Amino acid sequence: MALRLVQVNFKARDDAALGRFWADALDWRVSSEGPGVTNVEPHGLVVPDPAVVCVDVVTVPDPETVKYCAHLDLATSSLAHQTELVARLKALGAASADIGQGDVPWTVLADPEGNVFCVLEPRAIYADTGPIAAVVVSCADPRAMARFWNAAMDWTLHEVTDEFARLRSAAGAGPYLEFVRVPDSIVWTRVNLDLRPYLRDDQAAEVTRLRTLGAMDADIGQGEVPWVVLTDPEGNEFCVLTPG
Numbered sequence: 607m608a609l610r611l612v613q614v615n616f617k618a619r620d621d622a623a624l625g626r627f628w629a630d631a632l633d634w635r636v637s638s639e640g641p642g643v644t645n646v647e648p649h650g651l652v653v654p655d656p657a658v659v660c661v662d663v664v665t666v667p668d669p670e671t672v673k674y675c676a677h678l679d680l681a682t683s684s685l686a687h688q689t690e691l692v693a694r695l696k697a698l699g700a701a702s703a704d705i706g707q708g709d710v711p712w713t714v715l716a717d718p719e720g721n722v723f724c725v726l727e728p729r730a731i732y733a734d735t736g737p738i739a740a741v742v743v744s745c746a747d748p749r750a751m752a753r754f755w756n757a758a759m760d761w762t763l764h765e766v767t768d769e770f771a772r773l774r775s776a777a778g779a780g781p782y783l784e785f786v787r788v789p790d791s792i793v794w795t796r797v798n799l800d801l802r803p804y805l806r807d808d809q810a811a812e813v814t815r816l817r818t819l820g821a822m823d824a825d826i827g828q829g830e831v832p833w834v835v836l837t838d839p840e841g842n843e844f845c846v847l848t849p850g
Contacts, residue, residue: 608760609801609812610775611783612653613660614741615845616721617672617796624719625663630698631680631717632661632737648736653850654804657779659738662800669719673794675842678723679712679784681732681739688713692725705793721795731782738781740772741799744788745840751785754839757819759801798842800833803849809834813846 618624622636625644629636637645646661666672682688692713696702699718707714711727724742726732732739745751752771756763761783765772771785783799803812813834817823821836824843834846 608807609758609803609816609846610654610656610760611659611741611799612802612847613662613800614676614678615798615800616661616663616719617666617669617798618663618719619665619669620719621663621665624717625661627698627700627718628661628663631695631700634661634737654802656775656777657736659741659781669796672796674796674798675744675788675792675794676797676799677721677742677793677795678738678797679732679740679742680723680725680737681735682726682728683733684728688725688727695725719796721797722793734779735781740782740784742784742786743799743842744792745785745842746787746789747840748785748787750839754819754821755783755785758816758821758838799844800847801844802847805849807849809846809848816846 616624621642621644625636625646629646634646634648639645642665644663648658651658682691695715700715703714703716703722705714705722713725714722715725716722726739748769748771749766752763752766755773760776761773762776763773769787773783803809816836820839824835824837826835826843832848835843837843
């Protein structure tokens with residue numbers, strides 16, 4: 607049994623508009639699995655693909671009440687590419703954001719619905735990740751989060767300290783999942799993680815396994831849906847989707 611990170615889920619006022627922004631930002635395409643949902647994925651995607659973490663944008667009645675602590679870091683290949691990408695993202699509707707970052711080599715932006723994300727300066731570690739360098743989760747205890755998520759998924763733990771932890775697909779491809787210690791105030795977003803079992807695995811068995819690792823059931827008003835909403839040891843909600 608195993609789970610993999612397949613997408614980050616944005617809660618939005620307008621899924622189509624925000625989905626189009628992220629598709630243009632990542633140079634991906636949009637599709638839809640139904641009203642109120644916009645999927646953003648690479649051109650020619652064949653699933654399952656361990657190198658890809660997609661974006662799923664879902665319209666909810668009141669996104670302002672949703673508070674998650676995950677965000678995206680985007681990769682660049684050079685300082686010129688970073689400058690060009692920031693300018694292009696602003697032309698698409700992103701805005702500069704001040705979250706107290708001070709004088710740093712990366713650029714903090716907010717998407718059209720206010721979700722912060724970072725455009726990183728070129729870093730060798732992210733040279734082969736694709737447009738998304740990392741999915742970053744702010745937390746109080748990176749070591750505890752690394753223990754849970756390393757056991758929860760079939761990804762590989764690459765680094766862990768008191769301040770930072772980093773995992774990546776066991777295939778050695780795609781973006782990283784990173785946990786960064788933030789002892790002070792969290793910058794809230796509307797971005798959570800979605801995990802999926804492999805095709806022949808059992809969703810209920812995976813949920814049971816996650817509970818034994820410390821996950822808790824969560825009721826966010828989801829009602830009767832095919833996915834299961836849980837929280838990790840720091841209370842961050844995530845979803846376990848149906849196998850695929």
